[in-house]
Amino acid sequence: MAGNTFGTLFKLTTFGESHGKAIGGILEGCPAGLPLDLEAVQRDLDRRRPGQSAIVTQRKEPDTVAFYSGIFEGKTTGTPIGFAIHNTNQKSKDYSHIKDSYRPSHADYVYDQKYGFRDYRGGGRSSARETASRVVAGAIAKQFLGEVKFTAFVSQVGALKLDTPYQELDFSTIETNPVRCPDPKTAKAMEDYIKKIKKEGDTIGGVITGVIQNVPVGLGEPVFDKLHAALGKAMLSINAVKGFEYGSGFSGVQLKGSEHNDPFNTDGTTKTNNSGGVQGGISNGMDIYFNVAFKPVATVLQGYETIDKEGNVVQTKGKGRHDPCVVPRAVPIVEAMAALVLADFALLARGNKM
C-alpha cells in the first residue's frame, strides 16, 4: 500500500489499524531548534478524542501520544520525530457480525477485493482512528508556523447552515459548544438535531469551514502542487469527505470576471477576497478560507440487508459506539491537515530565490 506519506519536506508517514496494538507516525523535516509544547499537541488530540461529549461516539480512548525520537531538551533536533498512540482498548471481541459480511458504503468490500483479505476487526486501516496521527503532526506543524493561525469550525449539519461570513463570527466561541460552531444559536440547533439523529440510530453529514490567517505571501508550488490543490487533496484524504471548495468556490461560477476579480490596494492586499487567499496556486497574503463537505457516517445502528463474501444476501445490524455526526470531532483534523500543507510549502519556499 502506497499512500501513507503526506508532504515533500515537512513529511508525515503514518501506520496503524483501528484494532491493532498502536497507531503512530514519523514526522520528518521539522527544522531543528523548534521549542515544542507537547501539551499543546495533546490538547489537539483531546479535541479529536472519542467520548468528549454527548454527541460523539462514547468509545473510551485516551489517545495519549508517546514521542520516541527527534526531541531533545524540549526542542526538535532536526531528526525524524517518531511517535505512537497505543490502543488501550484492544480486546478480543466477537467480530462475527462483520467478519464475513460487507457493510454498505464502508471500505470492507474494496479492501477485500484489492488485497485479497483484510483485518476485519473494525475499519482496519480505513478507520478514522488513523487521523489521530495527523493531529499529532499537525499540532507540531502549527508550532513550526508560528504566527500563521488555523481555525476550523462546523458551518453546516444536515440542512442547518450557518450563513454568516466568517469575518463576522467570534472564533473564541468555537470550543464553547460540543458541535464546534461559532454561533451559539445555530450550535444549539445543530446539537439538538444530532441528538435526534442519534436517537434514530441514524447519522448525518455536515460541512467544516477552515480559515488560515497571517499567511506569508508566496506559498504554493505551481503547476501541479498549487496551494489550493494540495489543500484540497489534504482535506479529501480525511475520512468521509466528499467535496472541497475555496474562496468563492462553487458559487463563484455564477459571477462575471468583472465581479469576481479582487482589486488591489496599494500595499498589495486586495479589497475583496474571492480568490480565497490564493492566486495562480500561490498564497497572496490574504486569508485562505475553504469548505469541506462530510457525508453521513456509514455505520447506522439499524437493521439492514447486505451481502457476504460469497455474495449471499445477509441480514445484519450496526452495533457499537459510533459518531452520529462526524464533523465536531473532525474540526481539529481539518486544522491539522491545513497546517501540514502550509508547513511543507513554507519549507519548499525557502528554495524560491538565490
Add this chain to the structure above:
Amino acid sequence: MAGNTFGTLFKLTTFGESHGKAIGGILEGCPAGLPLDLEAVQRDLDRRRPGQSAIVTQRKEPDTVAFYSGIFEGKTTGTPIGFAIHNTNQKSKDYSHIKDSYRPSHADYVYDQKYGFRDYRGGGRSSARETASRVVAGAIAKQFLGEVKFTAFVSQVGALKLDTPYQELDFSTIETNPVRCPDPKTAKAMEDYIKKIKKEGDTIGGVITGVIQNVPVGLGEPVFDKLHAALGKAMLSINAVKGFEYGSGFSGVQLKGSEHNDPFNTDGTTKTNNSGGVQGGISNGMDIYFNVAFKPVATVLQGYETIDKEGNVVQTKGKGRHDPCVVPRAVPIVEAMAALVLADFALLARGNKM
C-alpha cells in the same frame, strides 16, 4: 519551483511558459508495448486548441505535438516519452501595459513576490497554455487504460445549469456543439449567454462534470492518496478551478446515513451510487462522477484600476484575445487529468498482492 511533476509511476513532468519557445513534457512509466495512436493524441489537443469556435479565444495556435523519444515502430518502449509543442505564435510585442502592473486575480503579483521577478509576457508559467502538455500525456494514459472510459462535459455556465443526471444524457452529443454540453437546448442557451458576455468584454464561470466508466475495482492508495483525493488535486491543479466534489458531494451532507448508504447487489455492485464509485478511497467498480467549478477568467476586456510594482495606482485595460468562458476548452483537460490519475493508480495496484 517544485510542483511540475504529477504521478508516482505513470508520471508527467512539464515545462514551458506561455510566451517561450516551446512547452512540453516527459511522460515516464508508461509500460512497454502499448501501440500508440498518435492521431488520437492530436485530436485531444485539437479539442483544447484556441480558435476552434466563436466562443473561445481567437488566438491562432496550431499546437502540434512533436514526440522525441520513448516510441519505436509505433509502440511505447518503456523509456520516457519526451515531447514538445513549439510556440509558432512567438513574436516580440508590446508588453508595456502588463510589464509593470499587476492584473487583479492573476498570478502576476504573487510570482513577483515569490521569485523576485517574472516572465511578464502573458501569464508565463501560470498560463493555461501549460495544460496542453497534460492533454498529450492524458491522451496516452487513456490508451494505456484501454476499456476505462473518460467523459467530461459542461454542466453549468453562470447560472445556466444542466440538472439532468448524467445517466440520462447522450454523451455522443457533447462534441456536436461548441460549449460541449450534452443537452442541445441548454447548450444553445449557454452558447448565446457566452456570446453576450463576450460582447460585454466580460467573462463567466462554469462547471464541468466528469464521468469515468468501466473502472477496475481496487484503484486508489489509502490513506493520503485516496482515489478521490488524487482526483481532486488533479482537478484543482487546473487553472481557474475553485472547487471539486464527487458522488453525492456537497449535497450529500444533507442526507442521513440510512439514505446515503449504497446497498449491495449480490455481485458486489451497488443499487445506488452516492459513493461516486469510491469507498474508503478505493474504486468499487461503479461509475466515478464528479463536478469541477471554474471561476470566470480574470482577463476582462474592460478598463480597470490596479497597482504597479511600486504600489502606484494605474489605469489599464485588458486587451488581446481571451476566452470569455474557460469551460468548453477545459473539457479535454479534465479528461486528461482524470486519465493520468487512474493510469498511475492502475500501475500502483500491480503491487497490491503477492
Add this chain to the structure above:
Amino acid sequence: MAGNTFGTLFKLTTFGESHGKAIGGILEGCPAGLPLDLEAVQRDLDRRRPGQSAIVTQRKEPDTVAFYSGIFEGKTTGTPIGFAIHNTNQKSKDYSHIKDSYRPSHADYVYDQKYGFRDYRGGGRSSARETASRVVAGAIAKQFLGEVKFTAFVSQVGALKLDTPYQELDFSTIETNPVRCPDPKTAKAMEDYIKKIKKEGDTIGGVITGVIQNVPVGLGEPVFDKLHAALGKAMLSINAVKGFEYGSGFSGVQLKGSEHNDPFNTDGTTKTNNSGGVQGGISNGMDIYFNVAFKPVATVLQGYETIDKEGNVVQTKGKGRHDPCVVPRAVPIVEAMAALVLADFALLARGNKM
C-alpha cells in the same frame, strides 16, 4: 532532516537515536498476503545484536522488535508495517566527556554545525543503532523475495584478505565463527587480529562481500536508478562505509574489452560474469556480487586531543563498549540493504510491460 526513507514502492522510513526511548520504522508497500516468519526477522536482528561474541561491543541490548500494524493472522495485509525496538538500556549517565567536545571522525561537529545543536548522548541519529530498523525491514524483504538468496560475509579485516572466489567458498560456514568469514583458517586469523586490536584500544577496518543469487532478469530502472547504483547507495548509506564495487569492480579497469566482455551461452546466461549480474543497470539473471569497504570505527579507547564547541583544545579519552571492528555485525545489515533494493525493484518491475 530529509533522508530517512529508502525505496520507492517497497519503502522503509526509520526514526530513532541511539539514546532515545525507541528506534523503529514504517515499512510500506509490502504486498498483501505474505505469510511472515517473525522469528526469522528476530534471528537477523540477533545477528546484528551487540554482545553476541567476544570480538564485538559488549553492550547489552536485546533488540526485541515489536510490530504494531500491517500484519493480521500471520500475513501481511498490504497496510504499512509499523515497528519499534525499545531501548532497554536507557539510563541517565555522565555524558560530560562528550557533551561539549567533538570526537574526531564522528558526526558530532557536523551535526552541531548543520542543526545548531544535537542529542549529545552517544551518536544520536548518526549511531549505527539505527541500522537495526533496516535489518527488520530487510528480513521482511527477503521473505517477500522468496527464492532470491542473499549472502554476505567478511572477506577482509585490515590487511588479512580472503582471496578465494566466492563460488569456491562454503557459505554454510559463515555463521560458524564470530567473524562471519567462510574460510575457517582466515576466520581464525581475523578473530585473533581483532582481539589484538581490541587489546590495544584501537579499531580496524574491513570488507564485506555480498552475493545475491537466483535473481530474476529485468530488475533495475535505468538511467539514474540502475540496479548497481541503488545497491551502491544502499551500501554507502551504512555507517562507516567508504567504498563499493560490483562485478569486476576497480580491478576491471585494467582489463581490455575483449577480456572483460561476458560471452553468452545459448540460454542467455553468460560464460563469465565480469558484469556482476548487471548490464546497463538491469539484472541479467547471473549472480550479483559486490564488495563494501568499511573504515575502522572512530571510537578508540585511547587518550587523544580534540576541540570543544568554542574551539578550545581539550584532552579526552574514548570510553564505553565499542566494536573493535565493525564488519562482523555489519554482515546482516549488508544483506538487509541488498534485500530492500531488490524488493523495491521487484515491485517496480511489475510495471514494465502492458
Add this chain to the structure above:
Amino acid sequence: MAGNTFGTLFKLTTFGESHGKAIGGILEGCPAGLPLDLEAVQRDLDRRRPGQSAIVTQRKEPDTVAFYSGIFEGKTTGTPIGFAIHNTNQKSKDYSHIKDSYRPSHADYVYDQKYGFRDYRGGGRSSARETASRVVAGAIAKQFLGEVKFTAFVSQVGALKLDTPYQELDFSTIETNPVRCPDPKTAKAMEDYIKKIKKEGDTIGGVITGVIQNVPVGLGEPVFDKLHAALGKAMLSINAVKGFEYGSGFSGVQLKGSEHNDPFNTDGTTKTNNSGGVQGGISNGMDIYFNVAFKPVATVLQGYETIDKEGNVVQTKGKGRHDPCVVPRAVPIVEAMAALVLADFALLARGNKM
C-alpha cells in the same frame, strides 16, 4: 521505466535514446534570479562531445543545446528549465547486424527481457548519449553553487596509474591534453596506450578522480541520503561505472582507527582528511575527493560469437565509431553529477534550522 529523475529539489528528469530525434531534460528547482552563462553550459557539453580528439569516438555530433523555458532576460525564473539536444546525425542505416543479436556485456539482452522489445538502433536509452543532458544540468548546478569548485581528471587508464596525491597536481593542465590527466608525462603514456588499444580494435578501462572544493559545512541528509551515498549513486549511474570510493576508500580498511581518524584544528578543519570531506554523511567543509572506476567499453571492433533472439549462435563483428577508452569524455559527466548532488543538498540544507 522509472529512474529518469535525479534529485529531490534540484531535480533533473531526462528523456531520449541514442538514435531518436532528440534527447533532453527538464531541470526543476533552480532558484530564481541566477544569471546563467549559457556559453559555459555549451563549453561543458563540448568537453563531452564525440570527435574532440584522436582518442575518442570520431562520430560527428555537435550537441548544441536549445533551451525552451525557465530563463528570461538572462536569468533563471524559478520555473522548470526545459531543454533539448537534437540529433543531427539521425539517418536510416543498416542495423541488421545488431537488430536480432545480443552484443555481449551490452544492455540489448536485458532490455529485450525487461520490456519485451527495444529500440535496436544503437544503445537506445542505455547509450551514454543520455549523459549529455546531465552535463547541461550539471553546468547549471555549478553556476548555482558559485564558489564550490568541481574538478575531475583521469587518474588511471588500464594499469597506468597516477599516484600523486591530488593536492600536488596542477589542475590547470587537465584540459591541456586529450586524456584529461593533470600530469603531462602520465598523460602522454596514457594517450599512447589508448591509441595502441584502438589500433587493436579493443578498449580499455580507467579511473576518474573527482575533487570538490570550497564545500559548505552541513550538506548531506542522514541516514539514507548521506552525502557520499548520493554521490556514489550519482557516479554509479554513469554508464560503464563499476566502483566508487571516497576519502580513504578501499585502502582505508587497512588502517587502524587511531591512524584513520582526522584530528581537529581549532577552527573545525581537520589536520588530515581520510574522511574525504564527509563525516556521518554530512560535509565538514574539507575537500571531498573520490575515485570512480570505469570498465572497458563493451563494443570491440573485432569478430566475436554471440547469440540471437532465438538463442542461436551467430558470428558478428563490432563496427562503427566507438570510444577505445571512455574516461576522457566522462570527466565532465563526473563533474556534472557531482554538481547535481551538491546543488540538491544545498537546497535541502535550507530547511535545517528554524
